[in-house]
Amino acid sequence: MTAAAPATSVAASVGCLRAVASFSSSTYSHFLSTSRIPRFVKPHFISLPSFVASRPLVASASMSYDKELAAAKKAASLAACLCQKVQKELLQSDVQSKSDRSPVTVADYGSQAIVSFVLERELSAEPFSLVAEEDSGDLRKDSGKDTLQRITKLVNETIATDGSYSASPLSPEDVLRAIDSGKSEGGSFGRHWVLDPIDGTKGFLRGEQYAVALALLDDGKVVLGVLACPNLPLASIAGNVTSENAVGCLFFAKVGSGTFMQSLDGSSPVKVHVSDIGNSEDASFFESYEKAHSMHDLAGSIARKLGVKAPPVRIDSQAKYGALSRGDGAIYMRFPHKGYREKIWDHAAGCIVVTEAGGVVTDAAGQPLDFSQGRYLDLDTGIIVTNQKLMPSLLKAVRESLEEKSSLL
Ligand SMILES: Nc1ncnc2c1ncn2[C@@H]1O[C@H](COP(=O)(O)OS(=O)(=O)O)[C@@H](OP(=O)(O)O)[C@H]1O
Ligand SMILES: [Mg+2]
Numbered sequence: 001m002t003a004a005a006p007a008t009s010v011a012a013s014v015g016c017l018r019a020v021a022s023f024s025s026s027t028y029s030h031f032l033s034t035s036r037i038p039r040f041v042k043p044h045f046i047s048l049p050s051f052v053a054s055r056p057l058v059a060s061a062s063m064s065y066d067k068e069l070a071a072a073k074k075a076a077s078l079a080a081c082l083c084q085k086v087q088k089e090l091l092q093s094d095v096q097s098k099s100d101r102s103p104v105t106v107a108d109y110g111s112q113a114i115v116s117f118v119l120e121r122e123l124s125a126e127p128f129s130l131v132a133e134e135d136s137g138d139l140r141k142d143s144g145k146d147t148l149q150r151i152t153k154l155v156n157e158t159i160a161t162d163g164s165y166s167a168s169p170l171s172p173e174d175v176l177r178a179i180d181s182g183k184s185e186g187g188s189f190g191r192h193w194v195l196d197p198i199d200g201t202k203g204f205l206r207g208e209q210y211a212v213a214l215a216l217l218d219d220g221k222v223v224l225g226v227l228a229c230p231n232l233p234l235a236s237i238a239g240n241v242t243s244e245n246a247v248g249c250l251f252f253a254k255v256g257s258g259t260f261m262q263s264l265d266g267s268s269p270v271k272v273h274v275s276d277i278g279n280s281e282d283a284s285f286f287e288s289y290e291k292a293h294s295m296h297d298l299a300g301s302i303a304r305k306l307g308v309k310a311p312p313v314r315i316d317s318q319a320k321y322g323a324l325s326r327g328d329g330a331i332y333m334r335f336p337h338k339g340y341r342e343k344i345w346d347h348a349a350g351c352i353v354v355t356e357a358g359g360v361v362t363d364a365a366g367q368p369l370d371f372s373q374g375r376y377l378d379l380d381t382g383i384i385v386t387n388q389k390l391m392p393s394l395l396k397a398v399r400e401s402l403e404e405k406s407s408l409l
């Protein structure tokens, strides 16, 4: 699945404003009054006073996270509106390069500013910690002034379409501050939002798949995740084909509650489930579009061992996790080249979207991903994702292929 359909993207972007409006803060005001221990008594950087230490250590199971999920859906949907607008008008001049030479666009910055703004507004009673991909360094330089003006305009226009924030428009300084709220280091204690404002920037630039990926960690565990995929068809993309033109999916998952998908223009959510294929010959697999991001030859050798007949489906971004969560394919394999360190924002939202849909996400050694170690994932070799039935044979094939590869070196 690659190309976005321009006509349907326009329809989705108009519609998504309706959907965002329906996540109004007033609809969950009752959750504010029934919330658990106030967030302001939960310090992130200092030693625990006894009244906080008495709080159950395993927070996730008993928490509802309803207002956080509503805020996350609203934030990601509004950010997706901004991205859709930019993708339609994409100009080469909008693309900057970070020091690692990865691309970054006005939409990456604008999306991060919007998510940060919306979460802070919607959850103002809670301390706010955000681990996010972008920072404002380049925008603060003289050479970034015009870009910053453009981002500020885009952010204000997008926020205005929602109608629930009546305050005066954000200044460029407000936008820089909102972007820089994303500098948190995360960790194993307390709550941290994790954001990839555009995952798959290269896909975004090609006019293809990308995702706004937002998750919440509580004491190091992912407890909710939202994936907005503006160009992903609402219908299945199994076999790399789709019969329908309508695009724009919002996946969301909360610990213990399953995974749901709705259209970005606000249809009712439907519960999704991973494929229940048990015979690997019938499975199809996803992998990164970019060869530089994952060793396609290694995934190919694993697929041959499993007897997979279908060719790989190459799409950008965590849209792969979303598509897998609804059963469009059964396996996702990702084997970065030596030396690359995976970031938590590239997997946190996708991971809970798949696991709550009944899937399994592990590293190449079969260990669950650990999101509690800061901005990076500390993992063995690669990431594999599939359903419960296929995981044992997939792990075996991965182990054998890795052994063969290392014996050749
Ligand atoms: N060398 C290398 N190896 C592995 N991964 C890398 C590498 N370089 C970048 N990245 C990260 O890949 C993110 C894009 O996700 P995907 O790999 O799924 O997309 S793609 O299909 O390859 O476009 C991409 O996320 P974004 O920067 O948000 O687009 C990067 O974090
Ligand atoms: Mg990037």
Ligand SMILES: [Mg+2]
Binding pocket: 196, 198, 199, 200, 345, 346
């Ligand atoms: Mg990314």
Ligand SMILES: [Mg+2]
Binding pocket: 108, 133, 196, 197, 198, 199, 200, 201
């Ligand atoms: Mg990104």
